[in-house]
Amino acid sequence: MKKSIDSQDFKIEKISIWVWKQDEKVELEVDKNLNFNFPKEKGEYLIEVDLLTDNGSAEYVGNIAIK
Numbered sequence: 001m002k003k004s005i006d007s008q009d010f011k012i013e014k015i016s017i018w019v020w021k022q023d024e025k026v027e028l029e030v031d032k033n034l035n036f037n038f039p040k041e042k043g044e045y046l047i048e049v050d051l052l053t054d055n056g057s058a059e060y061v062g063n064i065a066i067k
Contacts (some may be wrong), residue, residue: 005034014052019045019064042066 005015017028017036021043030036039045049060 005030005036010053010055012051012053014050016050018048020048021045038064039066 005012012034015030015034017030018025019028019039020026021039021041026039028036028038043066045064045066047060047062047064051058051060
């Protein structure tokens with residue numbers, strides 16, 4: 001499943017995205033258009049997004065379920 005990051009409030013300078021399943025951490029590839037793909041394997045994941053912008057930095061963490 002392809003997703004993208006879009007922002008009109010700040011310029012994204014760098015973004016890193018990881019998913020965790022149990023003790024395994026996998027970095028997701030983010031292309032130059034800020035698109036990325038969720039894992040294909042079904043299950044529950046923790047997602048971690050690190051943003052560096054022209055307005056500072058932020059980290060987002062949440063749960064996702066791939067069905």
